[in-house]
Amino acid sequence: xxxxxxxxxxxxxxxxxxxxxxxxxxxxxxxxxxxxxxxxxxxxxxxxxxxxxxxxxxxxxxxxxxxxxxxxxxxxxxxxxxxxxxxxxxxxxxxxxxxxxxxxxxxxxxxxxxxxxxxxxxxxxxxxxxxxxxxxxxxxxxxxxxxxxxxxxxxxxxxxxxxxxxxxxxxxxxxxxxxxxxxxxxxxxxxxxxxxxxxxxxxxxxxxxxxxxxxxxxxxxxxxxxxxxxxxxxxxxxxxxxxxxxxxxxxxxxxxxxxxxxxxxxxxxxxxxxxxxxxxxxxxxxxxxxxxxxxxxxxxxxxxxxxxxxxxxxxxxxxxxxxxxxxxxxxxxxxxxxxxxxxxxxxxxxxxxxxxxxxxxxxxxxxxxxxxxxxxxxxxxxxxxxxxxxxxxxxxxxxxxxxxxxxxxxxxxxxxxxxxxxxxxxxxxxxxxxxxxxxxxxxxxxxxxxxxxxxxxxxxxxxxxxxxxxxxxxxxxxxxxxxxxxxxxxxxxxxxxxxxxxxxx
Amino acid sequence: xxxxxxxxxxxxxxxxxxxxxxxxxxxxxxxxxxxxxxxxxxxxxxxxxxxxxxxxxxxxxxxxxxxxxxxxxxxxxxxxxxxxxxxxxxxxxxxxxxxxxxxxxxxxxxxxxxxxxxxxxxxxxxxxxxxxxxxxxxxxxxxxxxxxxxxxxxxxxxxxxxxxxxxxxxxxxxxxxxxxxxxxxxxxxxxxxxxxxxxxxxxxxxxxxxxxxxxxxxxxxxxxxxxxxxxxxxxxxxxxxxxxxxxxxxxxxxxxxxxxxxxxxxxxxxxxxxxxxxxxxxxxxxxxxxxxxxxxxxxxxxxxxxxxxxxxxxxxxxxxxxxxxxxxxxxxxxxxxxxxxxxxxxxxxxxxxxxxxxxxxxxxxxxxxxxxxxxxxxxxxxxxxxxxxxxxxxxxxxxxxxxxxxxxxxxxxxxxxxxxxxxxxxxxxxxxxxxxxxxxxxxxxxxxxxxxxxxxxxxxxxxxxxxxxxxxxxxxxxxxxxxx
Numbered sequence: 001x002x003x004x005x006x007x008x009x010x011x012x013x014x015x016x017x018x019x020x021x022x023x024x025x026x027x028x029x030x031x032x033x034x035x036x037x038x039x040x041x042x043x044x045x046x047x048x049x050x051x052x053x054x055x056x057x058x059x060x061x062x063x064x065x066x067x068x069x070x071x072x073x074x075x076x077x078x079x080x081x082x083x084x085x086x087x088x089x090x091x092x093x094x095x096x097x098x099x100x101x102x103x104x105x106x107x108x109x110x111x112x113x114x115x116x117x118x119x120x121x122x123x124x125x126x127x128x129x130x131x132x133x134x135x136x137x138x139x140x141x142x143x144x145x146x147x148x149x150x151x152x153x154x155x156x157x158x159x160x161x162x163x164x165x166x167x168x169x170x171x172x173x174x175x176x177x178x179x180x181x182x183x184x185x186x187x188x189x190x191x192x193x194x195x196x197x198x199x200x201x202x203x204x205x206x207x208x209x210x211x212x213x214x215x216x217x218x219x220x221x222x223x224x225x226x227x228x229x230x231x232x233x234x235x236x237x238x239x240x241x242x243x244x245x246x247x248x249x250x251x252x253x254x255x256x257x258x259x260x261x262x263x264x265x266x267x268x269x270x271x272x273x274x275x276x277x278x279x280x281x282x283x284x285x286x287x288x289x290x291x292x293x294x295x296x297x298x299x300x301x302x303x304x305x306x307x308x309x310x311x312x313x314x315x316x317x318x319x320x321x322x323x324x325x326x327x328x329x330x331x332x333x334x335x336x337x338x339x340x341x342x343x344x345x346x347x348x349x350x351x352x353x354x355x356x357x358x359x360x361x362x363x364x365x366x367x368x369x370x371x372x373x374x375x376x377x378x379x380x381x382x383x384x385x386x387x388x389x390x391x392x393x394x395x396x397x398x399x400x401x402x403x404x405x406x407x408x409x410x411x412x413x414x415x416x417x418x419x420x421x422x423x424x425x426x427x428x429x430x431x432x433x434x435x436x437x438x439x440x441x442x443x444x445x446x447x448x449x450x451x452x453x454x455x456x457x458x459x460x461x462x463x464x465x466x467x468x469x470x471x472x473x474x475x476x477x478x479x480x481x482x483x484x485x486x487x488x489x490x491x492x493x494x495x496x497x498x499x500x501x502x503x504x505x
Numbered sequence: 506x507x508x509x510x511x512x513x514x515x516x517x518x519x520x521x522x523x524x525x526x527x528x529x530x531x532x533x534x535x536x537x538x539x540x541x542x543x544x545x546x547x548x549x550x551x552x553x554x555x556x557x558x559x560x561x562x563x564x565x566x567x568x569x570x571x572x573x574x575x576x577x578x579x580x581x582x583x584x585x586x587x588x589x590x591x592x593x594x595x596x597x598x599x600x601x602x603x604x605x606x607x608x609x610x611x612x613x614x615x616x617x618x619x620x621x622x623x624x625x626x627x628x629x630x631x632x633x634x635x636x637x638x639x640x641x642x643x644x645x646x647x648x649x650x651x652x653x654x655x656x657x658x659x660x661x662x663x664x665x666x667x668x669x670x671x672x673x674x675x676x677x678x679x680x681x682x683x684x685x686x687x688x689x690x691x692x693x694x695x696x697x698x699x700x701x702x703x704x705x706x707x708x709x710x711x712x713x714x715x716x717x718x719x720x721x722x723x724x725x726x727x728x729x730x731x732x733x734x735x736x737x738x739x740x741x742x743x744x745x746x747x748x749x750x751x752x753x754x755x756x757x758x759x760x761x762x763x764x765x766x767x768x769x770x771x772x773x774x775x776x777x778x779x780x781x782x783x784x785x786x787x788x789x790x791x792x793x794x795x796x797x798x799x800x801x802x803x804x805x806x807x808x809x810x811x812x813x814x815x816x817x818x819x820x821x822x823x824x825x826x827x828x829x830x831x832x833x834x835x836x837x838x839x840x841x842x843x844x845x846x847x848x849x850x851x852x853x854x855x856x857x858x859x860x861x862x863x864x865x866x867x868x869x870x871x872x873x874x875x876x877x878x879x880x881x882x883x884x885x886x887x888x889x890x891x892x893x894x895x896x897x898x899x900x901x902x903x904x905x906x907x908x909x910x911x912x913x914x915x916x917x918x919x920x921x922x923x924x925x926x927x928x929x930x931x932x933x934x935x936x937x938x939x940x941x942x943x944x945x946x947x948x949x950x951x952x953x954x955x956x957x958x959x960x961x962x963x964x965x966x967x968x969x970x971x972x973x974x975x976x977x978x979x980x981x982x983x984x985x986x987x988x989x
Contacts, residue, residue: 400643489574
């Protein structure tokens with residue numbers, strides 16, 4: 001008889017809800033007739049994510065004193081719960097834009113086979129989100145690695161799911177290879193840390209480092225470096241970003257939208273947790289490491305974006321540069337930095353998701369990859385999506401049209417508070433460079449006449465598809481969050497502050 | 506609704522109206538009428554506010570304050586001093602004229618156009634009433650977005666290059682200002698402009714000044730100016746030179762001078778030298794400029810220099826004159842750009858070589874251009890003369906040679922403005938001037954005549970502004986006291 005630990009089912013309710021929905025959606029793939037498969041699976045996914053939002057909000061309210069549950073393997077606290085709310089919201093919005101898009105709408109798609117794998121798609125999306133919601137609450141190196149692989153494997157398949165679409169398979173394979181490398185680094189790092197300290201629980205590692213005077217121990221430092229590298233892979237920070245543009249470009253656009261928002265949230269939330277909880281004594285090392293990674297991400301992301309023509313690639317490099325901005329807050333290693341990152345993630349995930357959703361709409365309309373050339377006139381043809389897009393882009397650029405402005409202000413303030421005025425200057429210069437390509441997209445949408453567009457017009461591609469109400473709703477929600485977070489700074493920063501109280505700053 | 510919320514109303518009414526215009530599928534005519542109506546209501550609110558303003562009181566008036574986010578002590582804090590009241594007045598009047606012009610010429614994509622103009626109105630008023638640094642920055646940047654799109658969509662052939670240059674220049678300045686704001690705010694423990702302490706940091710001073718000299722602009726940071734003023738639609742050029750440029754000068758007066766007294770006196774000579782260089786260089790370029798708008802654009806550069814000369818002279822006369830000149834030049838330059846737009850609509854070009862002889866048969870155009878032009882060249886008795894005289898007297902108190910340079914530049918102003926007037930109105934009839942080119946129509950007169958009338962009233966009674974910009978007769982001590 002093996003002694004089973006006491007299980008706090010409520011603590012993992014979000015994960016269970018998502019997993020349950022995932023299972024039901026998968027059953028739908030076999031049991032529900034093909035004609036109903038798409039609406040059924042989408043409805044299950046939407047219900048699952050809505051349920052996940054409810055349970056994680058409840059968990060946030062009900063977890064004032066954070067503690068570990070289930071054999072000290074999982075954190076039940078507000079830091080976890082708030083991240084789960086963001087992740088489930090992104091998942092919900094992704095469901096909305098996926099209904100008409102995925103999989104099999106590509107140019108070469110066989111229309112009759114369109115609904116073959118739609119239920120699997122939603123099932124994987126739910127499973128992936130379940131893995132992420134587990135990941136953000138991981139409390140030891142074992143659950144950390146397990147949940148990392150859990151959501152990564154789901155993401156590899158999601159990237160490759162649209163096998164009729166050029167580049168989707170390639171994206172999946174590329175992500176698999178490079179992602180495995182990142183996972184391997186993280187696993188190896190975990191092994192070294194375990195070897196040095198003899199513990200896998202996050203607080204136990206810190207105790208061991210403090211108790212045995214291991215600070216600066218070579219094996220521990222090497223392990224920490226590899227864990228940092230593994231997490232940087234997932235948050236697509238330079239120089240671990242090489243996969244980002246290719247995968248973001250090749251994956252089906254709704255998947256890209258989900259990845260760009262959710263993966264970054266999961267990776268950064270967990271990074272703050274593990275670094276603060278386990279490696280507080282080594283903070284002089286990892287703050288500098290992340291400052292370096294942040295500067296590299298800002299430089300590489302922004303400069304590479306300048307020369308791109310494909311809009312998904314531009315946004316992918318913008319995602320790299322935003323990893324840099326968020327890591328500025330992380331590298332401060334203070335409570336201010338912690339809540340700055342958590343706050344920034346809210347408008348950031350809305351803007352990242354929203355901008356890719358708009359690209360998805362245009363892509364579907366044209367039946368080909370969206371470039372700066374064939375974006376011409378889009379702002380006038382689709383006024384709502386166009387205006388939403390410029391709100392997202394100006395928000396990315398840190399202009400005061402959304403919470404991105406406050407987020408940037410907060411992370412830079414955290415850097416200055418930490419005594420790093422030079423990092424403020426770097427952040428400001430990076431913003432300046434980024435303006436050029438964000439405005440390039442706005443310019444393409446509004447200021448170049450449609451006549452300059454290439455041969456491919458909606459008419460050639462078989463006429464504009466009908467307006468998609470659900471996609472508009474999703475973009476509207478993203479717009480509301482992104483603009484609303486400019487006005488509702490106080491309530492959101494309070495949420496983030498209470499969440500950050502769970503971490504030992 | 507308290508009496509003080511009229512300041513907030515001036516900011517948010519046009520922004521709300523912009524949302525209405527964007528969301529409701531109104532016709533072009535209804536959209537334009539609504540925008541004009543809202544801009545006139547703004548003028549009405551401002552007049553009502555000015556009537557209730559207590560010019561003898563030195564503190565902030567019509568103030569409203571609420572926490573925005575408390576952990577970094579950032580608040581929504583708006584209010585007005587006497588000098589901000591005048592600049593708000595300039596903004597609402599200029600925007601009403603510009604929106605009216607847009608309605609008159611019938612800009613296409615009217616809902617987008619009028620929404621952006623209204624958004625610009627709200628953001629610009631916001632700059633002049635913000636009493637919190639982050640709020641100020643937010644509005645300062647928010648002005649850029651509508652301007653960028655207005656120039657980029659409705660501008661001339663070279664608009665794309667002009668917008669890029671304009672945005673990169675101004676954002677370089679403002680992002681350095683953002684860094685300075687963060688450092689200042691965290692050091693001071695508050696971002697509030699009224700509560701905030703003075704700072705002796707030269708780096709912070711330079712961060713703020715960099716943004717403001719680009720916005721104003723002063724030589725040698727004016728690279729964006731000629732393209733933006735030439736390529737923008739005329740009413741946007743009018744707003745840009747008449748109002749937006751004043752935001753930079755206002756920033757010097759509201760933030761730099763009171764909060765950075767030591768660095769201001771340390772760099773005084775350097776700033777005065779830049780101001781004098783802008784004055785002379787701008788005037789010379791205006792004299793050489795081949796087109797109508799180029800003359801007005803470079804004269805704006807010169808006038809920015811003159812105003813900065815007054816601000817940084819650090820004398821009572823200079824400060825009084827600078828505020829008066831901000832308003833007077835704002836009105837002059839709005840009128841001149843609108844007239845330039847009217848001329849270009851009739852002749853398809855602003856090239857002075859192709860124009861000429863337009864006075865014959867067009868008495869209204871001739872009279873108005875003459876009136877505004879003569880006020881602009883600071884003929885004695887005009888509002889500009891009063892402003893420039895005060896500025897030069899202030900500069901003279903600092904050192905006689907600043908006044909000497911300024912006086913020389915005023916001679917240049919007479920030269921370029923008379924050259925402009927004669928090239929458009931007189932001389933032989935230009936090749937593009939046909940008999941079909943009508944005189945100013947009723948709609949255009951309705952826009953420019955009120956502006957000219959305000960200018961004439963201001964010429965008759967310049968002390969209305971110059972004695973009512975700072976409580977008491979000691980602007981320098983008001984600045985030293987940080988306007989508390």
